[in-house]
Amino acid sequence: MTGRLCIFLTAVLVGCALSVVSAQYRARSLFIELERAQTAARQLDVDWAQLQLDQSTLGKNARIEELARRDLGMVPLTAARTQYLTVGAK
Template identity: 70%
Template sequence: MSGRVNILLTIALVGCALFTVNAQYQSRRLFIELERAQAAARQLEIEWSQLQLDQSTLGKHARIEANARRDLSMAAVTPNRTQYLTSGAK
């Protein structure tokens, strides 16, 4: 009778040990996955900040005006170059 109890306890002990090893393995695997996801989130946050900075730089009026002058040969409107249209005039 004592031999059967010892065998059952040994089997239970081995089962618990295997369960513990498996739980630790899963915990480590999930922790590594979490670290990778957090690193990816940090990288995306950096890229988002860079894109916001680029957007604010590209949208400045002085830059747009300089590009219009340089690339499109545009000039600012002056009163001498303005044509006024009036309704009813022939």
């Protein structure tokens, strides 16, 4: 009887040991995945800050006006160049 009990306890012990090894492996895998996700989140934060900086730089009125003058050949509107249309006039 003690021989069977010893074999049973040994099998339970081996099962528990395998369960511990499996749990440690899973915990390490999850930790590595967590580290990768945190690294990706930090990179996304850096990218977001850069995009906000770019948006504020590209949206400034002075830059838009300079591009319109240089690339599109636009000039500021003056009263001498303004044409007014009236309803019913020919």
